[in-house]
Amino acid sequence: MPKKTGIAIVAVGAALILSALLLLLYNRYEDAHAGQEAESLLASVEAAISAQATDTPAATAPNRPDASKILAPTPLDPEMPVVVLDGYEYVGYVEIPALGLKLPVMSEWDYTRLKVAPCRQFGSSRTDDLVIAAHNYENHFGRLKELSEGDTVIFTDMEGVVNTYSVKKIETLNPNEVDAVQNSGYALVLYTCTKGGKTRVTVFCDRVKVITPSPSPTQVEK
Numbered sequence: 001m002p003k004k005t006g007i008a009i010v011a012v013g014a015a016l017i018l019s020a021l022l023l024l025l026y027n028r029y030e031d032a033h034a035g036q037e038a039e040s041l042l043a044s045v046e047a048a049i050s051a052q053a054t055d056t057p058a059a060t061a062p063n064r065p066d067a068s069k070i071l072a073p074t075p076l077d078p079e080m081p082v083v084v085l086d087g088y089e090y091v092g093y094v095e096i097p098a099l100g101l102k103l104p105v106m107s108e109w110d111y112t113r114l115k116v117a118p119c120r121q122f123g124s125s126r127t128d129d130l131v132i133a134a135h136n137y138e139n140h141f142g143r144l145k146e147l148s149e150g151d152t153v154i155f156t157d158m159e160g161v162v163n164t165y166s167v168k169k170i171e172t173l174n175p176n177e178v179d180a181v182q183n184s185g186y187a188l189v190l191y192t193c194t195k196g197g198k199t200r201v202t203v204f205c206d207r208v209k210v211i212t213p214s215p216s217p218t219q220v221e222k
Contacts, residue, residue, distance in 0.1 A: 128187040141192035165205035
């Protein structure tokens with residue numbers, strides 16, 4: 001092999017290695033940045049939920065209210081409440097204890113929003129057809145494949161309604177299997193791209209219970 005050709009091959013190889021290293025470093029930076037941003041936004045979402053609870057007026061009542069006048073739970077509106085924070089709309093936050101994740105969830109999705117936080121792609125927690133998508137950052141949904149059947153997933157909406165789910169199955173789907181995600185028959189679906197983006201890691205969950213904020217024992221009808 002001519003000496004010049006050998007030098008050229010080595011130079012190309014070095015350039016490819018350098019490009020791969022730079023891409024790896026960029027991906028790690030983007031992942032860490034996404035995690036930090038999501039953590040900051042989560043604090044804002046939790047504060048907004050707390051403020052919602054604080055701002056809800058409670059009716060005055062005597063020390064021993066008539067039990068017949070205590071407010072009954074109000075049926076939930078099928079459409080989840082939305083709160084705007086820093087120009088984006090949020091519907092709540094999702095927790096996956098087995099992965100140590102707690103992330104805000106945006107009301108709508110597009111590729112710009114996905115770089116910030118997980119997004120609702122379809123449905124509602126109140127109609128048992130909620131679909132949440134996120135990037136495969138390690139700090140977002142990159143470790144969904146590590147979940148097991150029976151693991152717990154919790155979604156809390158902007159009114160403080162806590163929805164608890166149990167993982168039923170985990171599948172790898174093709175990007176064109178939209179109906180299998182949006183009309184799965186499961187109460188909650190989480191999904192993200194696999195490395196390379198050719199397929200989707202998809203987690204299907206059944207509802208376990210829902211806890212709605214209760215009125216104070218002294219809250220009665222006016």
